[in-house]
Each structure stands twice: as C-alpha cells, then as structure tokens.
Amino acid sequence: MRPYLQLIRIPSLLFIALTLLLMRQAVIVPILQVYGFAPTPPGLRLCLLIAAALCIAAGGYILNDYFNVKADAINRADKLVITRQISKENAMRLYQVLTGAGIACGLLQAYLSHSFTLAFIFIVTPGLLWFYASNYQRQFLIGNAVIAFCAALVPLTAAISEMGFLQAAYGELLYTTPIPRTIYGWAGGFATGAFLLAWILTLVHDMENEPGDREMEYRTLPVKWGIRRSKIFLCILVALTCIALYLAGHLCIPFDGTLTLRYILFGQILPLALLVVLVIKARQPADYRQVAYLAWFALLTGALYSFIFYYLQAKTYGISLFGLFIVR
Numbered sequence: 001m002r003p004y005l006q007l008i009r010i011p012s013l014l015f016i017a018l019t020l021l022l023m024r025q026a027v028i029v030p031i032l033q034v035y036g037f038a039p040t041p042p043g044l045r046l047c048l049l050i051a052a053a054l055c056i057a058a059g060g061y062i063l064n065d066y067f068n069v070k071a072d073a074i075n076r077a078d079k080l081v082i083t084r085q086i087s088k089e090n091a092m093r094l095y096q097v098l099t100g101a102g103i104a105c106g107l108l109q110a111y112l113s114h115s116f117t118l119a120f121i122f123i124v125t126p127g128l129l130w131f132y133a134s135n136y137q138r139q140f141l142i143g144n145a146v147i148a149f150c151a152a153l154v155p156l157t158a159a160i161s162e163m164g165f166l167q168a169a170y171g172e173l174l175y176t177t178p179i180p181r182t183i184y185g186w187a188g189g190f191a192t193g194a195f196l197l198a199w200i201l202t203l204v205h206d207m208e209n210e211p212g213d214r215e216m217e218y219r220t221l222p223v224k225w226g227i228r229r230s231k232i233f234l235c236i237l238v239a240l241t242c243i244a245l246y247l248a249g250h251l252c253i254p255f256d257g258t259l260t261l262r263y264i265l266f267g268q269i270l271p272l273a274l275l276v277v278l279v280i281k282a283r284q285p286a287d288y289r290q291v292a293y294l295a296w297f298a299l300l301t302g303a304l305y306s307f308i309f310y311y312l313q314a315k316t317y318g319i320s321l322f323g324l325f326i327v328r
Contacts, residue, residue, distance in 0.1 A: 003085035004094070007065060008058035015296075016057055016154055017050050019194075019303045023158035023187065026306035030313040031182050032166075033320070037174075040165045048109040049161050052122055053154065055102030060129035060150075062095040067133045074212035075285065099126050113164025121157060125150065138218040144202040151198035151299075152191040159187035186309070189248060193302045196241040200272075201295040203234050204279070208288035235276050242269045255312040263308050267301035 024046060029039045065072065065082050072080050082091045106122025128146060137143035163183060166174055174180065203221060206213070207230055210222040217223075222230040249264040275294040282288050314321040 003081050006079075007062055007081050007086060007091065007094075008098075009061045012061070013054050013058060015300065015303070016053055019154050020050050020053060020158050021046070022303055022306040023155045023190065024162060026310040027186055027190070028159065028162050028183055030310045030319060031179060031186070034313060034317045035177050035179055037166070037170065037177075037179065040162070040169055045109065045112060045161070045165065048105050048112070049158065052102045052106035052109055053157065055098045055105065056122070056126055056129070057102075059095045059099035059102060059126065060133065062091055062098070063129060063133040064137070066091050066095065068137075071209065071212035071216045071218070074215055075209045102126065109161060110164075113161050114168055115160060115164035118157070118160050118164060121153060121160070125153065138213075138216075138220070140219045140224050141221060143220070144199050144206070147202050148195045148199040152195040155187045155190040155194060159183050189252070190302065190306075193245070193248075194299065196237070196244065197295060197299045197302060200234065200237055200241065200275075201292060201299070203230065203237070204288055204292045204295055206230070207234075207279075207282070208285045208292070211285070231279055231282075234279055238272050238276050242272055245269060255316060257312075259308060259312065260305075263301075263305060267305070268298050271298050271301070 024042065032039045066088060069080070069082055069088070082088055103122055103126060107119055110116070110119035110122060128150065132143055132146045136146050163180060166179070206220045207222045207227060210220070210227060213220050214223050221233065225233070245264050245268055246261075249261045253260050271294050275291055275298075278287065278291045278294065282291060310321060313319060
C-alpha cells in the first residue's frame with residue numbers, strides 16, 4: 001500500500017482538498033452572509049467536487065512518474081516507485097481507474113450545478129495532464145505554465161461550482177447583487193497567487209532534476225539556459241510575485257487595519273525572500289528540496305489567508321464566524 005500512496009502524492013492531494021474546502025467555507029460562505037444569502041448545503045456536492053479534483057490530480061501524478069521512469073532513475077533512484085515497486089502496467093491501470101472516476105464525479109457535479117464550464121474543465125484537464133506528462137514537461141517553460149495553470153484552476157473550480165448551485169437556487173436575483181463579481185474576484189486573486197507560486201515551485205523542481213533531464217535531452221529551463229541563468233530568472237519571478245502580493249494587500253483588499261499586510265509580509269514575502277537566499281546557495285539536488293519546501297509553505301499560507309479573510313469579513317460586517325460567534 002505504501003508505494004501506491006507515495007505514487008499519488010498524498011500531501012499534495014491533501015493540499016488540494018484543503019484549498020477547495022477553504023474556498024467554499026471560508027471565502028464563498030462569508031461573501032454570501034454579507035449580502036444576506038444562505039449558502040447551499042455542501043454535503044454530497046462538495047464531496048463530489050473534492051473527489052473529482054483528487055482523482056484527476058492523483059492520476060496526473062501517476063502519469064508523470066510513468067513517463068519519467070528513466071529520468072527519475074537518475075534524479076532520485078532511491079525513490080523510484082514505478083518499475084521497482086509497482087509495474088508500469090499496474091500504474092497505468094490505476095491511472096485509468098482514478099482518471100475515469102475523477103471525470104465521472106466531475107461531470108456529475110457539473111450536471112447537478114448546471115455548469116457547462118465545469119464540465120469543460122473536468123474533460124479538458126485530464127487531457128492537459130496527459131500531454132504535460134508525455135511531452136510538455138520536457139519543453140521550454142511550457143510544462144511550468146501548464147502545472148501553474150492547473151494549480152490556478154483549483155480555487156476557480158470551487159467558485160464556478162458554487163455559482164452554478166447559487167444560480168439554480170436564486171436565479172436572476174443573484175445577478176442583481178455584487179455576489180458573482182465578488183466571488184469571482186476573490187477566487188481570481190487566490191488563483192493568481194497559486195499560479196505564480198506553483199510556477200516558482202516547478203522551476204525549483206526543474207533545477208533539482210537538471211542532471212536527469214539533461215541526460216534525457218529534455219528542454220527545460222535549466223537544461224537550455226543553465227543553472228546560473230535559471231536562478232536569475234527564478235529570483236526575478238520571486239521578486240515580481242512579492243511585489244504583486246504587496247500591491248494586492250495594499251491596494252485591492254478593502255479592509256481596515258494592517259492585518260492582511262502583516263500576514264502577507266511574514267507568511268509569504270519573508271519565506272520567499274529566504275527561498276531566494278537558499279536558491280543562490282544551492283549546489284546539490286538536496287538543496288533544492290529545501291527550497292521546494294519553502295515554495296510549498298508559501299502556497300499553504302496563501303490558501304490559509306482565507307481564514308484571515310473570513311475573520312475580517314466577520315469583523316467588518318458583523319456576520320458570525322463559522323456560525324459560532326460574532327467578532328467584535
């Protein structure tokens with residue numbers, strides 16, 4: 001069982017589930033409370049959405065390892081699962097079962113929410129992950145952009161799904177309020193942060209995997225530009241991300257006080273600054289794994305900002321926090 005759990009990346013799947021849950025319960029629900037709309041009961045609907053996302057993501061991870069066996073034998077021979085602990089045939093069967101289950105759950109969710117957009121996402125994303133694993137990840141920057149895009153889809157998918165159910169429940173009344181614009185605005189903000197941070201993470205992984213990728217003649221950024229110039233590119237991307245985070249906190253988040261800015265500074269900008277220091281010093285693959293942990297930390301704190309958002313909404317508008325108490 002352990003090799004299978006290792007193959008589907010349980011920590012990453014838990015992060016996806018947490019993001020979907022927080023987007024619904026800590027971002028969308030308080031927005032609805034502010035405007036006096038009752039959120040639709042989560043129940044089966046939320047479970048279907050999470051199950052669809054997790055199955056498709058798990059299938060993508062399996063596919064990635066399936067097509068990367070030779071490169072992984074060089075980059076991380078001690079952690080190679082496919083061919084050493086699980087046969088390629090069994091890995092492919094598991095991919096097919098998980099992806100099929102994910103598409104089925106996603107299409108059922110789309111049917112229940114009357115959302116063609118959601119159905120399109122759950123049909124296209126598995127295909128995108130197939131092309132990524134079989135080809136795009138070997139290409140210059142294309143693979144990084146594909147994974148960053150898929151990361152951005154997670155919060156957006158939660159918003160699209162919930163808007164479908166809300167439209168079915170309230171009809172045109174919903175569009176006489178700022179609710180759609182507010183929900184998509186915040187989901188877009190979380191998605192943009194996820195896109196930038198996931199892009200940073202994929203670049204770190206490319207630098208970690210450079211020896212095997214070069215041997216396999218991949219065309220990733222470190223292989224094409226070399227490690228030194230790749231580090232410069234990564235540092236510029238991190239700097240731009242930090243600037244974007246600060247400007248978002250200062251200009252786009254309409255709450256009094258400095259709680260948001262302090263959270264962004266200590267929860268994301270400082271870890272990203274430390275990431276730059278470690279990247280500059282990195283020499284061995286193990287060094288880049290430490291850098292990757294910081295990128296994951298920044299992704300996690302980005303998702304956890306939803307709690308700060310809920311608290312500030314509750315304090316500003318006098319709504320109950322998780323239905324438990326009023327913030328004074």
